[in-house]
Amino acid sequence: MKQEQESADARIYRSIFEGVLSRKLTPGTKLPEPELCALFGASRAVVRRALEKLAYDGIVVLRPNKGAMIAQPTREETRMIFEARRAVERSLVELAAQRASRTDIAALREQLAKEHEAMHRFDQPSWARLASAFHLRIAALAGNAILEQYLTELISRCSLIVGAYEPEGNAPCEHDEHTAILDCLEARDAEGANAHMSAHLRELEARIETSRMPGAKGLAQLLGIEPVQRTLVD
Numbered sequence: 001m002k003q004e005q006e007s008a009d010a011r012i013y014r015s016i017f018e019g020v021l022s023r024k025l026t027p028g029t030k031l032p033e034p035e036l037c038a039l040f041g042a043s044r045a046v047v048r049r050a051l052e053k054l055a056y057d058g059i060v061v062l063r064p065n066k067g068a069m070i071a072q073p074t075r076e077e078t079r080m081i082f083e084a085r086r087a088v089e090r091s092l093v094e095l096a097a098q099r100a101s102r103t104d105i106a107a108l109r110e111q112l113a114k115e116h117e118a119m120h121r122f123d124q125p126s127w128a129r130l131a132s133a134f135h136l137r138i139a140a141l142a143g144n145a146i147l148e149q150y151l152t153e154l155i156s157r158c159s160l161i162v163g164a165y166e167p168e169g170n171a172p173c174e175h176d177e178h179t180a181i182l183d184c185l186e187a188r189d190a191e192g193a194n195a196h197m198s199a200h201l202r203e204l205e206a207r208i209e210t211s212r213m214p215g216a217k218g219l220a221q222l223l224g225i226e227p228v229q230r231t232l233v234d
């Protein structure tokens with residue numbers, strides 16, 4: 001297979017994003033610009049372009065005068081991202097149930113079988129990409145480029161959360177849930193597709209270990225001490 005020439009900033013973007021998916025780069029990891037320049041043999045402008053795109057997609061946080069680091073999604077952000085994803089994907093899957101052609105659905109079934117086979121062959125980063133591919137394909141079949149764009153953004157934020165906070169070595173097979181959604185699409189059952197998608201995303205969210213997120217616990221809880229009530233001023 002011939003690969004298209006990848007631009008320097010796209011290569012940096014991909015390396016960092018895959019580093020997150022494979023848990024080599026964990027939330028809060030610092031990304032110093034000079035080191036990235038040396039590592040990729042790229043100019044500061046190119047590195048900055050990659051970091052800005054990563055920041056736009058919610059993977060990286062750019063802090064004035066402190067440089068870039070891998071984003072640390074909080075419990076609150078995680079709730080909002082999953083709520084948004086459910087809202088967008090339920091609409092997308094309903095539209096796909098109305099608009100996808102027989103040929104589209106047959107092709108999606110083939111893609112799903114390939115993903116399933118690859119999922120049991122590869123490690124977690126590939127798995128995360130393959131699991132998203134099914135969702136993005138449904139978005140493409142819905143025939144609404146604006147909703148599709150929203151989902152693309154939400155999925156990269158979700159990938160960071162799932163990559164960093166799903167229990168390690170415990171990427172379950174989503175194949176049956178995906179098949180149930182696909183069966184509804186084939187039967188033109190928009191309501192059923194909506195219900196299965198919603199349940200599927202709730203299960204994904206339930207697996208995330210929010211207890212490990214920053215800000216999930218106060219300092220007192222982390223240290224295991226009861227705050228002392230101070231009423232006297234000395």
Ligand SMILES: [Zn+2]
Pocket residue numbers: 131134135174178200
């Ligand atoms: Zn899925």
Ligand SMILES: [Zn+2]
Pocket residue numbers: 116120173174175
């Ligand atoms: Zn399986």
